[in-house]
Amino acid sequence: MDDMKYELLVELNSRMEADLLKSYLESQDIPVELFQESVGQNIYPVAVTGLGSVQVFVPKEKFKQAKKALELFLNED
Secondary structure (H helix, E strand, O other), X not given: OOOOOEEEEEEEXXXXXHHHHHHHXXXXXXXOEEEOXXXXXXXXXXXXXXXXXXXXXXXXXXHHHHHXXXXXXXXXX
8 A cells, every 4th residue: 555656635525626726736736636436526516415525636745745735725715
């Protein structure tokens, strides 16, 4: 399992929020991979249950940078 190159950064409740975070992180040169069960994306585009949740993965070597960026992203109101 240590051979994995990506690490889970956060799990969000909507695809829209995940896409916004992805754009934000990529603008800071942090590659992002999103994972969402296809049934949640196609049948329930708005998260009512856990089916709409999206996992956001970043490379292990960028995890600390991504964690700091995530804190700023979540606190921007």
